[in-house]
Amino acid sequence: MIQKIGIFVLLILLLSSCDPYYSITVTNKTTETVKILVKQNNRFRTEKQKTLTTVDGFDVYELAPNENIKVGNAIGEIDNDIPFDTLKIIRYNDTITANTLEEIIDLFDKKTFGGLKKPYNLRIK
Numbered sequence: 001m002i003q004k005i006g007i008f009v010l011l012i013l014l015l016s017s018c019d020p021y022y023s024i025t026v027t028n029k030t031t032e033t034v035k036i037l038v039k040q041n042n043r044f045r046t047e048k049q050k051t052l053t054t055v056d057g058f059d060v061y062e063l064a065p066n067e068n069i070k071v072g073n074a075i076g077e078i079d080n081d082i083p084f085d086t087l088k089i090i091r092y093n094d095t096i097t098a099n100t101l102e103e104i105i106d107l108f109d110k111k112t113f114g115g116l117k118k119p120y121n122l123r124i125k
Helices: 002-015 101-106
Strands: 021-028 034-040 059-063 068-075 084-091 094-098 120-124
Touching (some): 021 059, 059 068, 094 101
Antiparallel strands (some): 034 084
8 A cells, every 4th residue: 555655656746847837927007008019929828809900910908907917828937938029018108119038028027136026927017
């Protein structure tokens, strides 16, 4: 009996993954609805319906105050799992644009002494 339990525990340990799995979300912490424009890639996943697609290929999503949407997942570090190639955030007639991987990563929540918080969240303030 002890052997069976030991084998079962060993199998569970061998089958479980060592890489952590994190969600990637966008959160609107403003007091008004904001528009998120994305040129998504094959890692983009959301249940939220886009409101339209622009002529230059951006999918538009509207986020109400305090709403968040899950846009993808990352296994371990976010670098290889960014769910969009270009991102624009429109709020208060201001536009924040991130065209490169580095610019997009810079928008995500950071820890006190640097590094990205996990799970990954892009907070609009």
